Each structure stands twice: as structure tokens, then as C-alpha cells.
Amino acid sequence: MMRSEIDVITPQNLDEALAILHGTPNGLRIVAGGSDVIVQLRDGVIRPQKLLNILSLKELRFVRKRDGRIHIGALSTYHDITTSPLTRDYAWPLVDASSQIGAVQLQNTATLGGNLGNASPAGDTLPPLYALDAIVVARNKSEAREIPIEQFYVSYRKTALKPDELIAEVHFKELGNDDRGAYRKLGLREANAISIVDVATVLRGRDSEGAFREARVTLGAVAPTIRRSRACEQALSQKPITREILKSASRLATNDAVPIDDIRGSAKYRKEVVASLVYEALEEAVFG
């Protein structure tokens, strides 16, 4: 179908959007900020008959804190996430990732839900959301489904989202006083660069001896989906935690990277970069 023939439906509220999704999912594609979908449309990667333009659904644009959890609406832009005091205080690895996506123009339009739905293994908000144990909330006409982010991604660019569902929000436990975290990205330049590798770390529950109750180390752009390095996470339970431990733990993360060669970097290079970035992120989180 030619782009000039594609119909664009703009619902006025969430209920209307969900009713449309319920009735006509065939050939229908959701578009939010548009930064991925419009490029895919023009490249012919997707050929929908109709676009469901949800950008103006204000109900899905919010950052809130409730019962110790941060809730972010799917239509929050990277600018919203970068500037919200709630995310800055309680979810800074996600802020660091969001602030490095694209440049000013993209940050004003591109949305968190779009990054989740596009399901690129190089989606920069995904490693921090994995490290934060985020829950993705999918909604259809009759119910909301809470999906742990690790289960939300099924395989390369494939999510657990059903045709009648849309991503409504994500939520996760806030980072508190005893929690640490950091994000690191390597791109070819600072702005508008797709990640060669990016990593996030979240360490929760620091005790009096400086050890952490639990650790998350997550790797982006090195596998069909985001990977957790459980071996690295386990190595971080030793105490006292030293730079030597961080160094050997970050080497373990290379085994969980199964990258490909592509235009941005070779597989071999990416594996080396994983160890460096994980070390930097852990060093910042623990000693920074």
C-alpha cells in the first residue's frame, strides 16, 4: 500500500484507542512519537493499511511515584524522563540512558513506549529497565496485564504484546538510599548514535559492610534481546566489594554477550567493550 493511501486514525482518549484495537488489528499499526515507525514506513519495512496515532493520549503521559514504585506512562518522551525530578531522584540509570538517545529534536518527540514496542536490541532504555526489574503494563479493552520485562521480549524484535493490546506504562521499585546504579553507552558520537554496546547496573540493599543484597547487570546491543549477566551478578555478592572483584566480575559478563558483526562494530570488539563498560558502570555505582 502506498503511503498516500494509508489511513491515520487519531483516537481522542484511551478507551477509544482500545476499542479500535479490539475491532481492527489487521493491518493496523500503532504510531506514537513516530521516530521508528515513520522511518520503517518510508523504507517499506512495514506496510500497514492504517495507523493508530496515539500520540495525543494524555492519559499515557505521566511520571508518578506510588507506594515506593515509579510509574512512567508509555507516551512520556525522553525529555519528560530526563527532566522529571522523580526519575532523576529514583531512577537515574534510566535518565542517563534517555538523555543519550538521539539529540534534542528526538528527545522532544520519541516515547518510552515506542522504544519498548520497537523492540530493538539496541533500544537504550531497555538495559536500565531490565536492571530495574521493570514491569510492562499492556492493556486491551477489558484488562491490564502486568508482564515482567524479561518475559515481555520473546525473541529478536518480538514482544509478548497481543494484537489488541498497547503498552500503557512501565513501573519499577524506586532506587533508594541504599541502592546504586549506573548506565554506560558506547556510540560512534555523543548525539544521534545507535549503541555499539550499552550496559546498566543496579545494586540494591547496601549493608553496613558495603555489600549489596542483589545485583543486576544488563547488556544491550550484544544479543537478539537484552541480556542479564547472572554470572557477573553472582560475583558481586562477595564482600567486601573491591575494584578487583568488580574487574573480575565484569570479565564474566563477556560470556553473556553473543553479539554479531555489523556496521557499528565487530562481534569481537563488542565483547571487549562489554567488559570495559560493565566495569565502568559498576565502578561508578559502587565507588562513584
Added chain:
Amino acid sequence: MSFKLNGEHVTVKCPPAYTLLEVLREELHVTGPKEDCAKGECGACTVIKDGAPVCSCLILVSQAEGSEIITSEGLIKDGKLNPVQEAFIEKGAVQCGHCIPGMIVSASALLMRNPNPSVNEIRTALSGNLCRCTGYSKIITAVQEAAKSWKQ
């Protein structure tokens, strides 16, 4: 489809899945914004939408419905160039000129929000605008100059 363009209400009949940029250039003949990469990487198509700089190549015209759009043309008031436009001429910040409307729109959007930016803030604000003549230093100088005479 209707929105406010450079202070005037416009209504245009066009396919709803066209980008705002296509409609600006091809239907409304507003040619300040340019199409280069069509992927949101070069910034040549930058316009101000409801106060924020955005890539008009990555917005459906349907998504601009009811919004307020400013292009480089709209920065001219009563036939007078705005301080950024003046400073680009004054400081010789223009080489081939192709990226300049996008640069000027991004820089003006910055000064609208922050009339006294640091060099780093200027660099960040322009990091989504590529100049393939690589004339960046005079562009930065021009924005600094414009900030001196910018009135909020």
C-alpha cells in the same frame, strides 16, 4: 488538516500519513526546512512545534493537527531577521547554507528557553544538526553573539 504555521492558521488537504515536512515543502511551499536524511539524524528539517524543536521528517502531518509550528521563515518579524539570523550573517556562519535553516531554528528554540546559554548548552542544543561543510565553530560563535541581543 489544520494547524498554526508561522502565526497563521492553515488548512491543507493531504494524505494523513505524509510527514509534516512533506506537507510544509510540497503543499504549503515553505522550503526553509530541508529533507536530507529523513531519519531524524541530520536536523535539516527542524521546526519548532509547540515551543520545542523537533524533526518535521519524523512527524505525521496528522500529528501536527492543532499544533503551532514555526519554521525559519516564521522567525522573521515585520521583515526583520531575528538575532540568530542576523548573527549568522554577521559572523559568517554560513557556507553552503543547506543546514542553516535547521541550525537557526534549533538555536532560536534554545534562546527562547534559555537566553544565556553556555557554550556546552549551545553545543548540546545543536548536536542534532549536522553541517557537512563542518563550519561548526562559527555557528557556535554566531549563537553566542545572538544571545547578547536576544530579547525574551
